[in-house]
Amino acid sequence: MEIKRSGMIAIVGRPNVGKSTLTNALVGEKIAIVTNKPQTTRNRICAVVNRKDCQFVFMDTPGLHKARTKLGDYMVNVVKESVADVDAVLLLVEPIPHIGGPEAELIARIKSLNVPAVLVINKIDTVEKEALLAVMDTYAQAHTFNAILPISAKNSEGVEELLELLANFMPEGPQLFPEDMVTDQPERQVCAEILREKLLLCLDKEIPHGTAVELVRFAERERDEVIEVDATIYCEKVSHKGIIIGKGGAMLKKISTLARKDMERFMGAKVYLQTWVKVKENWRDNVNLIQNFGYKDQ
Template sequence: MEETTFKSGFVAVVGRPNVGKSTLINHIIRQKVSIVSDKAQTTRNRILCIHTDDACQIIFLDTPGIHKPKHKLGQFMDDAAYQSLRDIDAVLFLISGNEKKGPGDLFVLDKLKDVKVPVFLIINKVDVMTKEEILHKITEYSTLYPFAQVIPVSALTGDNVDAVLEELQKLLPEGPKYFPDDMITDQPERLLVAEIVREKCIRNTRDEVPHAIAAYVEEMKPRGKDTVYIRLTVYVERESQKRIVIGKNGAVLKTIGAQARQEIENLLGSKVFLDIWVKVKADWRNKAGALNEFGYTKE
């Protein structure tokens, strides 16, 4: 009987902002690790996510969307994305299949020219596309880059996502398990908690606020036998943004807290007392000290 070998490797997931990278990763991992929003550039750190089965372990690097930076936070996000293209075994380049090819997609493709590993084109959102539209998109992009594979998927419904795993497993080298079977991310709980709160802020505030929001866990400790006390600060850049996050009579912040608490309790497996404060830190996205404090630091 032929003995099967275990495979493992690292795969970067790249694309312009808001094409579904985090949704795809969350579906593969079968648990929410990266925050998902209809606002672009919600992922800010390079998040390591781990898929393990009997045959292989695939470590996905869910990167911030590659874009032209407008401030120091933007530069950090781009640096995190480019760092993910080093020392990897494959790249998944995601596009929104139901949107026209734009400068952002071409910008990312240009950055992939020097990559020496197989690049897969993942055409996302095929659940809202016709077969003719899918074929047109395949032809359109295949003339721009020598992709190793082209795989149409729906990250939202999971349609054909298993094909991505199957093709990656074929090309990955024989290797060890880098992480335990039950480990799905390298992110500490404090960061995951902060990201959950930031996501709820993004979902519950108007367009002018999301990119100015940072969330930071100041304190996280047991309280009693079965409760975790979490004191967290949401930072914005202007007083007007603070008023929006809090809302009239605190209504928006109460909604944010209720939504976040439920998800954090599922994450931690215990009751949570969530104490959220909102503070102004002017122009924090352009201040190195603030970026470092909030965890946006280069490796």
């Protein structure tokens, strides 16, 4: 079917509310990394979904939080910039009948934009249905949303209904991305993010938040169609480097193996992954290093 309507939709919310899980559920495959740690997403990620005569371009954004580093400033700025020029905003919240600071700030921004806004209450699989009424009422008093929809992004419950609802707000216009495209991220960026996800999953406390990944080589071997990936993991302290590598290299091997398997699923090809660990002290407060690691204004 020919695309007759298309539009940009920002997915916003506090950290760890399920924005990346919802993005993946909408697309039907993994393009955004997901962990149970706050501030997993650092960049804006575009996800492209085609349904009937509509093309939706969703922007998964970092969670709005109080920045404590230059990297944190960058992430907060990404959220604010992402909401600036869109056709609709999707505010994702947890099923709690209380509006916190990040939600209040995002609602104030939505009001100033004068664009259609949908309140999506996520994680409904964790509460009784009756509890949702109080949540809906609390948010309905704060802003006149165009629609309120309870979903479970983890179980893909309510995802199709959300797309049908958002189609009402999409303006007429040609498709913005080719039909077979699901994200605007280059393959090497997705692979770097997959490796960072495994660092977040396997490491404790503050260590994974102080890591960055740089792919120094990303090339396909023509003779056997294997993709060679050389990646450098940067951390902020020498002691962290030892923990990432682990006893006899065990932790680094575990992280690399998990990452390679996900890279192969995403690429649809064999991947030969080599990883190194280097120390860059306080890189999260160094603007040049932040930009070198791919966190640039978009």
